[in-house]
Amino acid sequence: MRKQFIFSKISSILILITMMLSLAIISCDDDFRIIPEPQENQVINSIEPSFGDIGSTVTIIGVNFSPVPSNNRVSFNGIRASVSSATKTELIVTVPEGAITGPISVGKIIDVEGPVFSIVDAPQITEVSVIGAAVGETVIIRGENFGETISDNIVAFNGTVSEIVSISNNEIIVIVPEGATTGPLTVEVMGLIGMIEVFNIAPEIISFNPERGIANDEITILGTNFNTDPNINNVSFNGVLATVISATTTELIVSVPLDASTGKIAVEIENLLATSENDFITVPSIEAFTPEVGTPGIEVIISGANFSTTPEDNIVSFNGVSAVVTQSTATSITTSVPDGSETGLIMVEVNGQIAISTNDFIVDNSVVTIAIPINDINDDVEEAEDGRMLLDSGDLELGEFDTFSTPDVGLQKIGLRFNNIVIPMGVIIQEAKIVFVADQTEGANPTEMTIFGENIGNASPYTEDIGNLSARSLTTANSVWNIPEWVGTETPIADRTTVDISAIINEIITRGDWANGNSMNFIFQASGVSAGATENNVGREAETYDIDNPQEGAQLIITYMTN
Known part of the structure; x- marks a missing residue:
């Protein structure tokens, strides 16, 4: 009896020791701890939304979910879903x-079934009638899964809801709403959205400032639906393309183009056009004028911008005295100093807009311009390559191979003799040029003539002696004239006027045998690209003096300043 009690006591002690060792092992190493998670019943109270398309997001509200996403098993009618x-x-x-449509379930070990989630196809836009439109214009949207009635669909242009005109199973007709901007075009049905990422809304010009200006002025245009890339915004002033300096969706800063004229400002983006309600008024500007000093009657060329191309629409005055405009372009006016004018500013008025020069034009009576025309039929002559003299030619071939006679005249020298030239002693020659009258023949080929003077104080008349022109001594001074294109009898005076030959005249009038009333001879020789001409259509043709048409002869224009 005593032995049995002792054995039971020993057994109890061993069991107690074993339990204590087990607890010690657990407390020493957490990796061996096994703490089962209590199993609480999960409940789905609601889902939001209760319908949607594949890939849409759903919120499940309930209790006893695991805060670790991967510990929650969610299925849509048996298809496992991802918990984010x-x-x-x-x-x-x-x-x-x-x-597919069916109940949503959530579970850890045992799934708990919740409300039914309906799979509904989202609307899809497959085509629009235009890639862009203006506010108020109609757009046709084609696609799939649209709502059956107008009220089932919400159409928006970059968030601005539009009016729906009509709807069918695969087509919605809408009007671009006020306030619409470039961006996504969306169709929403039952909270599901179909879209195209970019639908362009036509730009709109609200205002611009300043409302008038000159070339190169910076103008700020305010509006809507501009492109942030300056190069995409095509801005024009009355049809003349301008440079866009910077751009936002609501503001463009542009530079007034040189040839701009008064008219509307237009902004074009992706073939969508906006036009200003009011005209931008271009103001003429004077950049320079030449010469800067002259006497009444001298020709003056005014350079600038925004002039009228119709001469009489440019009102020009020299210190308040009206001048006559003979030629004009958008950037140039040709006029002459009016009689009675005095030193002062030049003013140009175009359509009521006025430009005033920054510098005075100096009217100086000490500056004299004289014009000496050819006055004899034998004073504008040609010399053939073989030396023959043609004193009565009907025109002058400059840098042209003449085949009119037999044998060919060839590449000719031209002689012009001007008589009764009065230039007082000691004057300073400011400028000298010869002005031709172009005949009806056009010429655009490069043509170069070198101009010399006859190195003598009083040039003698031409004769028919062989080589009469070549035999004459030439001045050291010379001028190379690259002749611009001639367009027949309408050739501008500037294009048929030689380069400055004042150095040649100075060499002649400083000779000891020069006297007032003497004659000067000028000799033109083909040079450069014209030196080897072999064709009769590569140069220029000028008229010669005719007793019945004396105005067709060349003129020598000399401007000099007295002491």
Whole structure:
């Protein structure tokens, strides 16, 4: 009896020791701890939304969810879904591929079934009638899965809801709403959205400032639906393209183009056009004028911008005295100093807009311009390559191979003799040029003539002696004239006027045998690209003096300043 009691006591002690060792092992190493998670019943209270398309996001509200997303098993009618975030009361999940309408279930070991989630196809836009439109214009949207009635669909242009005109199973007709801007075009049905990423709304010009200006002025245009890339915004002033300096969706800063004229400002983006309600008024500007000093009657060329191309629409005055405009372009006016004018500013008025020069034009009586025309039929002559003299030619071939006679005249020298030239002693020659009258023949080929003077104080008349022109001594001074294109009898005076030959005249009038009333002879020789001409259509043709048409002869224009 005593032995049995001792054995039981020993057994109890061993069991106690074993339990204590087990507890020690557990306390020494957490990796061996096994703490089962209590199994609480999960409950789905609601889902939001209750319908959607594959890939849409659904929020599940309930209790006893795991805050670890991967510990929650969510299925849509048996198709496992991905849980993106989780709390004990809320799960955010994505409708999986292959899901069909049916209950949502959540579970750890045992699934708990919740409300039915309906798979509904989202609307899709497959085509629009235009890639862009203006506010108030009609747009036709074609696609799939649209709502059956107008009220079932919400159409928006970059968030601005539009009016729906009509709807069918695969077509919606809408009007671009006020306030619409470039951006996504969306169709929403039952909270599901179909879209195209960019629908262009036509730009709109609200205002511009300043409302008038000169070339190169910076103008700020305010509006809507501009492109942030300056190069995409095509801005024009009355049809003349301008440079866009900077751009935002509501503001463009542009530079007034040189040839701009008064008219509308237009902004074109992706073939969508906006036009200003008011005209931008271009103001003429004077950049320079030449010469800067002259006497009444001298020709003056005014350079600038925004002049009228119709001469009489440019009102020009020299210190208040009106001048006559003979030629004009958008950037140039040709006029002459009026009689009675005095030193002062030049003013140009175009359509009521006025430009005033920054510098005075100096009217100086000490500056004299004289014009000496050819006055004899034998004073504008040609010399053939073989030395023959042609004193009565009907025109002058400059840099042209003449085949009119037999044998060919060839590449000719031209002689012009001007008589009764009065230039007082000691004057300073400011400028000298010869002005031709072009005949009806056009010429655009490069043509170069070198101009010399006859190195003598009083040039003798031409004769028919062989080589009469070549035999004459030439001045050291010479001028190379690259002749611009001639367009027949309408050739501008500037294009048929030689380069400055004042150095040649200075050499002649400083000779000891020069006297007032003497004659000067000028000799033109083909040079450069014209030196080897072999064709009769590569140069220029000028008229010669005719007793019945004396105005067709060349003129020598000399401007000099007295002491």
